[in-house]
Amino acid sequence: MIGTGRLEAFSDGVLAIIITIMVLEMHVPRDPSLVSLRPLLPVLLSYVLSFVYLGIYWNNHHHMLHVTTRVNGVVLWANLHLLFWLTLVPFVTAWMGENAFAPVPTALYGAVLLMAAIAYYLLQLTILSAEGSDSVLRAALGRDVKGKISPVLYAVAIASALVRPWIADSIYVAVALMWLVPDRRIERALTGRMENAR
């Protein structure tokens, strides 16, 4: 059993790099005019969307690891598995942005989000299993409605992307907004536990 420090540090490093190199896909236009920025607008929009998603992952990861006391080899690999799917975000973001939210890139974007959501769920399972059933995390998650509904919404988005990409994009935005509401569950559970301990 190993502390969570280095796992957090490594994940932070990877997330910080992913979030930053996405900007490299916004290629600097040659012309110094405002008009030349216009084709970059969808690229910027898809960047904003992915920035928010990665921020959500960092935030939730931060909260989850905060109440995790120990990790084992399986947790380390479940974490790397999550990071793997997140490293593909810059690729699908750029492809979707450069093609102005065309059907196939929009569907692939959802597929990567879906895989990342599944990977996050698996990571959660491995941590819960290492922590035991009376852990703070177990209490904090409750019924984990958001975690269960997100993959379903991504699946709907992927299907609709091929016929009406704007529906898929709206779903991506809606899911992000749903998560943006800060995850107070863990903070609440922690406070509750501390109060119970008195």
Place this chain on the structure above:
Amino acid sequence: MIGTGRLEAFSDGVLAIIITIMVLEMHVPRDPSLVSLRPLLPVLLSYVLSFVYLGIYWNNHHHMLHVTTRVNGVVLWANLHLLFWLTLVPFVTAWMGENAFAPVPTALYGAVLLMAAIAYYLLQLTILSAEGSDSVLRAALGRDVKGKISPVLYAVAIASALVRPWIADSIYVAVALMWLVPDRRIERALTGRMENAR
């Protein structure tokens, strides 16, 4: 409520990457002659300017978080919002440099600086709200003249960039110099508090 450690680590990571990947925009010339470096001069100058700005942000961020004792979900997102605008710095730096400080890129550069300044101000507000009114940070900021004057100067610079870019560039340099004077306010407030505590 959560400690500031991982927030600092993540912000450091993103700032370190932003500051370093800006160099990737200085494309290596094919010719091994001194003359071939000349078109890179404005790119280098804009890089130096942005490096100093990011250094200022890192420095001030460092000082602010140093006197912050706890963060909540809102602070985490206010921090991500600041990082978002800072990740756009490499893009506007390259565009301004490659077009030798042309009007529109120079104005956009100021716009990103303006948005980052506003984001920093919002981050400060959220931390102050989490810390309470008798916090060290509250005392340290005082009237926060620099923080209030900078956005005004950026706005002036954006307007003047479209007619006389060199005025805007001078303002950017002047604001940077104004901030370069290390922020002794917090150090002073800390010392004062410690003396009062005796």
Place this chain on the structure above:
Amino acid sequence: MIGTGRLEAFSDGVLAIIITIMVLEMHVPRDPSLVSLRPLLPVLLSYVLSFVYLGIYWNNHHHMLHVTTRVNGVVLWANLHLLFWLTLVPFVTAWMGENAFAPVPTALYGAVLLMAAIAYYLLQLTILSAEGSDSVLRAALGRDVKGKISPVLYAVAIASALVRPWIADSIYVAVALMWLVPDRRIERALTGRMENAR
């Protein structure tokens, strides 16, 4: 003698960057069609393979440093030597992927893996020498079968790559799977020692 903290932080940083910039070699296709992704398949496959290898290195490095109590200058350089070979992984990964596992790139991929394995072995030796013969690490390694068999398998793979690349690729996958089994040796040795100490 110096603590291991900053060595771990620096290694984590380099490994996180290597693992993330590899994705930049998956060039975004111009066409928004599924067909245009097909040439990227070998690139993706080689990326997955390298991601797993870097994950293994991070994992083993993590475990090894976890039971290391102090490092000296020689260890710092042995660690940099390992990082040097690992920084070449994105290059050989891209070359192998873009050429769909052609003989020479596949052989060079194995050569970099071989050099990294040797560098890891040297790092282990320098740490063992700094720690002393009754260290936890010494006990944990045991006969270190995996560490000794891997270079041999890489050498076989390099030779076979030039005639039958798929044999080499299969060996790379097999070695990765062999290591993927989490390294419980150190965890076991730690537990054993703690039990002995009672």
Place this chain on the structure above:
Amino acid sequence: MIGTGRLEAFSDGVLAIIITIMVLEMHVPRDPSLVSLRPLLPVLLSYVLSFVYLGIYWNNHHHMLHVTTRVNGVVLWANLHLLFWLTLVPFVTAWMGENAFAPVPTALYGAVLLMAAIAYYLLQLTILSAEGSDSVLRAALGRDVKGKISPVLYAVAIASALVRPWIADSIYVAVALMWLVPDRRIERALTGRMENAR
């Protein structure tokens, strides 16, 4: 006065990124043949040289900060100034490598090394001034022969690069080897101090 932790973390981040993105300048050849790697040989050689130099800087920085107890605003900026010159290393490394050690790029490489050496010296001065004259660092540095001779050698190399680049390259290698001998001065001074304290 502020602790050294975040200064080290930020510097580690920047150094880790510099050392890793240099590899991105080794452009993957299209052809899967051994011959197509040949033009990359000078690029690889210049990469190895710069990797060793950045390793030396990281090592020395690590040792210096290890015996530093507090930093102030001036130290933070002296550190950023050093990082600035080091961020230019990937640029000059690529230019020198891609032009097979031609005169002007080789001279510019030396100029960046010279500026980095001066910046390191200034950083050392500001830390010494913050630490006081009876600090461990003061004792550790002794006469600081290496630190004083390196800039002279770089200046000689820059001048000779324009007529005989290979002389400059030999000097760069020689200076690197001179520093590669691990800096036992600080370790010795620390040991000595601890022995005196008994």
